[in-house]
Amino acid sequence: MTAEQVLDLLRSAVVTVLEVDGASLGRGTRFVDDLQADSLALVEIVEIVEEDLTRAQPGFRIADEDLDRLLTLGDAVDYAVARLR
């Protein structure tokens, strides 16, 4: 799965949870500072993305201890791509 495909999945999850305009979302968009996502919204987004990526790689999961380091959409995309074989 390419970084662009992961970004599309992530963008779709963000739009679903936060009801924002997908066209405004780029790699540099910050979850908290730009989108005002709270901890529950962040985990909702994470669980949607995990479910999507599990189809590509069974058991795919973002480690809880890594969540705090994923500040932007780009951070999350890079994290996922690095762990997808």
Place this chain on the structure above:
Amino acid sequence: MRVALDLLGGDHAPDAVIDGALLAVDRDPALEVILVGPPDVAGALLAARGATLAVVPASESVAMDEHPVRGVRSKGDATVRTIHRLVLEGAADAAVSVGPTGAVLAAAVLTLGRLTSRPAVAVVVPTAGGPVVLLDAGATSEGTPEQLVAFAVLGTAYAEILGVRQPRVGLLNVGAERGKGDQLRKDAFALLEQAPVRFVGNVEGHDVPHGGPADVVVTDGFTGNVLLKGVEAASARSDLPRSALLLGVAGISVVGHGAARAEDVAACVLHAADLARQGLLPRLREVLGTRLEAS
């Protein structure tokens, strides 16, 4: 009606939970309570009381001092998650917990999903003038003006289901006059004037227990929770609510005080069963759909 009940939630669990479950089924013979918790714990407590209830296994609980969202995410086998999974799968009509509200909310949202952008804790306070729906009474500590508008739409839909015709919406504030309050209240006031609800302006704390100017009172969860607990502590009334609805999640989820005793747990269970019997969820979807289309 089948209600999935969190056996491990609350300060007095599991005894108060199981006693509350038995009180509820005694009062409503058509009710089926499904205990969700460790089968050995449930089995021993039921045997000691000579009672039988269905038990669905779940072994973990989210502690009061634990981060609610992280706790729910890391504990897939948590009781708060399992009660909502049973609702999602159609094995229960409603979920009830007197565990930490934040954890119940997180489990409800992550398992059932949302009906609207921001769920709220909704409490129905009976008054001489009819019920007053107060929300948010504790789901989200920091509100935004847009969230208060969403609460107004949700609360209006709920009040209509409770039988209030053309519910009046008030914004909880420190005075009734326009221009009162902090920036959140001022911004919310301006948005509420344009919202598809019957906004009647600012109301004050005493308007919740006394009723009067508004049928729906909206505020942020921090202020709403402080007000509710103050009203409870200062009032000798016995008709104050013992349970609250998580309004805005895609299923019926009822929460109670962490300090709930058996009578309180029973009230939560009976409340959840009543809401399911009234067809709350399809009616809420219908009313919300109409209102959101109008916005």
